[in-house]
Amino acid sequence: MSHTVVIIGGGAAGYFAAIQCAETNKLAKVILLEKSAKVLQKVKVSGGGRCNVTHACFDLKQLAKNYPRGEKHLKSAFSRFFTQDTVNWFEQRKVKLKAEADGRMFPITDDSQTIIDCLQKEVSRLGIEVRLETSVKRVAPSFHGGFDLYLSNDQKLVCNRVIIASGGSPKAEGLDWVKDLGVRIETPVPSLFTFNIPNSELLALQGIAVNPVRVRVVDTKLENCGPMLITHWGLSGPAILKLSSLGARYFAEKEYKFQAQISWLENKKEDAVRQELFNLKAANPSKQVSSLFPFLLPKRLNTYILERSGINEKLNWGEVSKENLNQLIQNLLYDTYEVSGKTTFKEEFVTCGGVNLDDIDFRTMEFKRMRGLHFAGEVLDIDGITGGFNFQAAWTTGFIAGQAAAAELS
Numbered sequence: 001m002s003h004t005v006v007i008i009g010g011g012a013a014g015y016f017a018a019i020q021c022a023e024t025n026k027l028a029k030v031i032l033l034e035k036s037a038k039v040l041q042k043v044k045v046s047g048g049g050r051c052n053v054t055h056a057c058f059d060l061k062q063l064a065k066n067y068p069r070g071e072k073h074l075k076s077a078f079s080r081f082f083t084q085d086t087v088n089w090f091e092q093r094k095v096k097l098k099a100e101a102d103g104r105m106f107p108i109t110d111d112s113q114t115i116i117d118c119l120q121k122e123v124s125r126l127g128i129e130v131r132l133e134t135s136v137k138r139v140a141p142s143f144h145g146g147f148d149l150y151l152s153n154d155q156k157l158v159c160n161r162v163i164i165a166s167g168g169s170p171k172a173e174g175l176d177w178v179k180d181l182g183v184r185i186e187t188p189v190p191s192l193f194t195f196n197i198p199n200s201e202l203l204a205l206q207g208i209a210v211n212p213v214r215v216r217v218v219d220t221k222l223e224n225c226g227p228m229l230i231t232h233w234g235l236s237g238p239a240i241l242k243l244s245s246l247g248a249r250y251f252a253e254k255e256y257k258f259q260a261q262i263s264w265l266e267n268k269k270e271d272a273v274r275q276e277l278f279n280l281k282a283a284n285p286s287k288q289v290s291s292l293f294p295f296l297l298p299k300r301l302n303t304y305i306l307e308r309s310g311i312n313e314k315l316n317w318g319e320v321s322k323e324n325l326n327q328l329i330q331n332l333l334y335d336t337y338e339v340s341g342k343t344t345f346k347e348e349f350v351t352c353g354g355v356n357l358d359d360i361d362f363r364t365m366e367f368k369r370m371r372g373l374h375f376a377g378e379v380l381d382i383d384g385i386t387g388g389f390n391f392q393a394a395w396t397t398g399f400i401a402g403q404a405a406a407a408e409l410s
Contacts, residue, residue: 003028003409004159006149007402008136010034012043013377013394014165015119020402021163022126028406030128031157033149035135035166040116042167046391047104051112054086054395055388056099066389068191068246070382073357074393081399083392093118102238104388138177139164141370161372161405163365165398168351168378178355178379182369186381188353189252191245194236195260196341201304206232208298212266215239218259218336222247225266233343235260241386244342248352248383256342262335264297264305273329281325285318292317295332305331350390354381364404365397372408376401 005028007018014032022030046052057063060082064075087097087105095118097105107114123130135152139162142148149157169175172187179185197203211227215235222243229237244251251258265273276294284292290313293302306313309328311320355375359368367373376397384390 009165010039016398017402025406184356365401
């Protein structure tokens with residue numbers, strides 16, 4: 001058992017924890033267990049196969065604000081390892097990252113395999129043992145110190161330290177084996193999902209992206225603005241995904257049935273829009289509506305909104321009634337849809353919930369009531385909005401857990 005650390009979970013946090021552990025203590029025997037036949041699957045599919053490694057936010061406090069769950073605790077963690085450290089770490093291993101206009105950071109190769117190869121190379125160089133198709137049934141503190149791990153193949157693995165980086169679980173019972181250690185678990189619910197609006201006429205506009213829009217959940221303070229995509233099942237894009245993260249628990253309580261209100265003009269005020277339209281009508285009575293529409297929206301969306309407002313786009317502005325203009329204003333600023341259900345992407349599934357953060361010492365990622373038991377990644381009740389923030393939390397917590405677990409062996 002001497003100097004053995006076991007990491008449970010072969011994702012981003014698990015790999016980073018294993019690497020830091022082996023780097024910190026050359027005498028440590030580091031074993032990484034992955035229940036499936038493949039490792040780093042979220043890394044592979046993230047960002048459409050490009051891997052959104054982190055986000056180009058280099059201010060600690062601002063970075064922490066992008067986590068609906070975990071902001072307070074991550075402030076201290078980011079002081080140990082944050083965005084710049086991630087960029088430096090990969091660049092020191094000849095993987096250069098680039099920032100896109102929206103702040104997302106990718107390898108310059110635009111290929112997630114670049115990140116996977118880098119992590120795999122480090123694991124190989126450091127002699128870390130990776131065991132695939134090996135799940136953990138139970139973790140038990142040993143009478144003599146350390147831990148006994150009971151595995152799916154009916155074997156027992158004995159070690160000094162354990163780092164649980166097993167990822168999020170879509171169901172609470174998936175974390176029962178962690179709960180058995182006395183750890184408090186916040187009930188997992190989905191985060192980062194799209195809104196389904198079945199049978200809506202808006203679905204005929206699938207493929208249209210509008211940037212920016214403001215989306216508000218009726219009868220709540222939940223709202224967000226940014227790019228939105230209309231899909232064949234409903235509403236998607238960064239504006240929706242961030243909103244789903246901010247309201248993850250509310251949406252679960254409502255069983256994903258609620259009203260979403262869209263302002264296609266983002267922050268424009270009703271009085272200003274009304275004045276603009278009435279001035280346009282007065283100044284251009286003989287101009288056709290379709291040839292002189294004052295808002296920069298996709299043409300198909302213009303037609304849709306006009307039709308919903310009872311306005312034939314072939315009419316002249318002078319023929320549009322005051323009643324129809326008022327309806328147009330309503331549809332531009334308060335376009336409301338019945339949401340019924342969500343769509344999540346299984347490969348990139350993110351959960352709100354997991355290990356209660358107050359149970360963890362964020363200086364070491366160690367469970368406060370059991371020495372030698374550490375946590376990292378999405379198994380914790382930490383989740384960020386879309387844009388690379390969830391990976392940054394994985395690198396940070398993995399870094400701290402790996403270093404701390406290895407240092408304790410000395």
